[in-house]
Amino acid sequence: MLVSVVFLLLLRYLAIVLVWILLVGLLVVGGYGIWHCYSEYYHFSTSELKFGDLSFNTNISVYLQVKETWLAFCEFDHYVPSMGCILEAAVYQWRLLRGGQVVGYLMSTLLYPLFTFVLLVVCVAYWGMTSLYLVTSGAPLYRVVSLSDPSVDKCSLINGSESCKPQTFNSSAYPYCPSVRCIFFKYDDAGLFQQNLVYLQVFNIFAFLWCVNFVIALGQCTLAGTFASYYWAFSKPAEISPFALSQCFIRTLQYHVGSLAFGALLLTCFQLVRLVLEYLDHKTRGSQSACGRFLLNCLRCCFWCLEYFLKILNRNAYIMIAIYGESFCVSAKNAYSLLMRNIGRVVLLDRVTDMLLFFGKLLVVASVGMLAFFFFSGQICLPGDTFQAQMLNYYWVPILTVMAGAYLIAQGFFSVYSMCIDTLFLCFLEDLERNDGTMQKPYYMSRNLMRILRKPKPFVTALPE
Numbered sequence: 470m471l472v473s474v475v476f477l478l479l480l481r482y483l484a485i486v487l488v489w490i491l492l493v494g495l496l497v498v499g500g501y502g503i504w505h506c507y508s509e510y511y512h513f514s515t516s517e518l519k520f521g522d523l524s525f526n527t528n529i530s531v532y533l534q535v536k537e538t539w540l541a542f543c544e545f546d547h548y549v550p551s552m553g554c555i556l557e558a559a560v561y562q563w564r565l566l567r568g569g570q571v572v573g574y575l576m577s578t579l580l581y582p583l584f585t586f587v588l589l590v591v592c593v594a595y596w597g598m599t600s601l602y603l604v605t606s607g608a609p610l611y612r613v614v615s616l617s618d619p620s621v622d623k624c625s626l627i628n629g630s631e632s633c634k635p636q637t638f639n640s641s642a643y644p645y646c647p648s649v650r651c652i653f654f655k656y657d658d659a660g661l662f663q664q665n666l667v668y669l670q671v672f673n674i675f676a677f678l679w680c681v682n683f684v685i686a687l688g689q690c691t692l693a694g695t696f697a698s699y700y701w702a703f704s705k706p707a708e709i710s711p712f713a714l715s716q717c718f719i720r721t722l723q724y725h726v727g728s729l730a731f732g733a734l735l736l737t738c739f740q741l742v743r744l745v746l747e748y749l750d751h752k753t754r755g756s757q758s759a760c761g762r763f764l765l766n767c768l769r770c771c772f773w774c775l776e777y778f779l780k781i782l783n784r785n786a787y788i789m790i791a792i793y794g795e796s797f798c799v800s801a802k803n804a805y806s807l808l809m810r811n812i813g814r815v816v817l818l819d820r821v822t823d824m825l826l827f828f829g830k831l832l833v834v835a836s837v838g839m840l841a842f843f844f845f846s847g848q849i850c851l852p853g854d855t856f857q858a859q860m861l862n863y864y865w866v867p868i869l870t871v872m873a874g875a876y877l878i879a880q881g882f883f884s885v886y887s888m889c890i891d892t893l894f895l896c897f898l899e900d901l902e903r904n905d906g907t908m909q910k911p912y913y914m915s916r917n918l919m920r921i922l923r924k925p926k927p928f929v930t931a932l933p934e
Contacts, residue, residue: 472833472875473882477579510539574699577714578692578889582881588684596677603670607656607663611635615649671741678740682733686787690725691718692888694791700896701792701913717791728790728797732783739776746772788895804895811898822890830879837875841868 479486613633638651657663694717702708710716721729746769753761782801785808789800808815843849845864861867897914904910 470878470882472836473879474579476829476833477882477886506539574709575695575713578695578885579882581688581692581714582885585684585688586881588687589681592677592680592684595680596673599673600670603666603673605656606666607658607660610654610657611638611651612654613638613643613649614652615646674744675737675741678737679730679733682736682740683730686729686733686783687721689784689888690721690729690787690791692885693788693892694721696889696892697788697792697896700893700900703913721791724794725790728800729787731797732786732801736776736779736783739772739779743769743772743776784891785895788892791892792896792899807895807898807902810902814894814898823887826883826887830876830883833879834872834876838868838872841871 611633613631632654633651635651640649643649658666662669691714695714698713698717699709746765750765750769753765782805785804786797786801789795789804790797793800793803795803840849842864845861845867900913904912
């Protein structure tokens with residue numbers, strides 16, 4: 470969390486410097502990786518050990534003694550300098566991320582992911598408790614079980630042969646078997662409620678996905694309304710309320726709950742279909758024909774693409790909902806049409822920023838992963854710490870766990886910055902189409918932003934230089 474906040478503050482004040490550091494670091498790491506992989510591949514080139522000869526092994530160093538491993542690493546490292554070239558092209562467009570300075574004026578938005586996290590924990594907890602309640606909804610059944618040696622004939626005959634009740638069970642009724650007990654056997658599944666348990670569990674999963682998608686949509690719409698209120702203000706940041714985030718949150722709950730629920734419902738339907746396909750693939754694995762498996766994989770791929778497209782569409786629709794307050798379908802149509810009319814800017818200016826933020830998340834995860842490696846391997850110790858690294862059988866297990874948690878935390882904080890950029894980008898496109906820079910219709914963007922996009926001058930803007 471601390472590393473994520475520091476990185477976002479660097480984006481706020483030292484954006485260009487940070488991008489160049491990412492660029493140089495990416496090229497240096499890529500070049501060193503290619504050289505090191507080639508050296509190791511040349512070192513093991515005379516070895517006859519092949520990757521296919523190895524079975525599953527928890528010792529990772531075994532796989533590093535195979536030349537095919539280093540060849541695969543080398544092929545992957547060849548793409549790193551290519552990413553660096555793309556990042557270099559993005560440096561000249563990074564000034565657009567100066568719009569991310571809005572986060573500096575609305576620092577409370579950085580705390581909103583914590584609220585979203587709490588709501589998601591509530592959804593997960595409610596889903597888990599409901600699932601357990603459904604599974605244990607039947608009446609408990611008990612059986613008479615002998616805990617003695619099964620070679621004793623009399624005891625083995627009564628082992629689970631009859632039912633009992635713990636309240637009225639009397640072990641003295643079995644004098645030939647003193648170790649007899651009345652223990653829980655299973656829950657009754659003969660009732661109407663229990664016979665439809667599978668359908669109720671499916672509905673519970675459906676409700677869980679719907680609630681999770683709604684919580685995410687609520688956060689996106691709230692943040693979009695907060696950042697949009699900044700962009701469409703004439704005097705920045707004088708006209709921005711210090712409680713802009715809470716006001717947008719209340720306004721979203723008051724007017725846009727139906728639209729958010731509808732968008733979350735559409736996404737949930739596709740996710741549920743994907744889960745069903747994954748379940749069918751797991752159950753029928755090994756018993757399918759080549760044609761059937763090909764069709765199933767095609768369906769999985771198609772629904773994954775549809776879900777990804779719907780997530781992007783919903784995200785932009787929520788931004789338009791926060792700006793204009795229209796329904797979900799109208800907002801989704803307007804957002805899609807607006808992006809298609811400016812597809813060149815979308816690819817060049819919007820998607821590149823997603824890649825830069827992705828590198829930022831990787832930097833956060835790598836930093837935390839290095840600290841975790843040195844700590845769990847026993848190379849560094851905290852003051853007064855009694856942790857003993859030699860007690861761990863596989864120290865990479867807690868390292869991977871810490872890195873996964875770091876990525877989730879970084880994802881939460883960087884999602885605020887990403888939502889800010891997407892909102893300001895849509896507002897910028899709307900500004901270009903609604904206004905023409907005259908005295909009657911001045912631009913709301915700054916002169917610096919217009920200069921980056923090489924628009925003709927003179928023009929009138931609502932913002933000072």
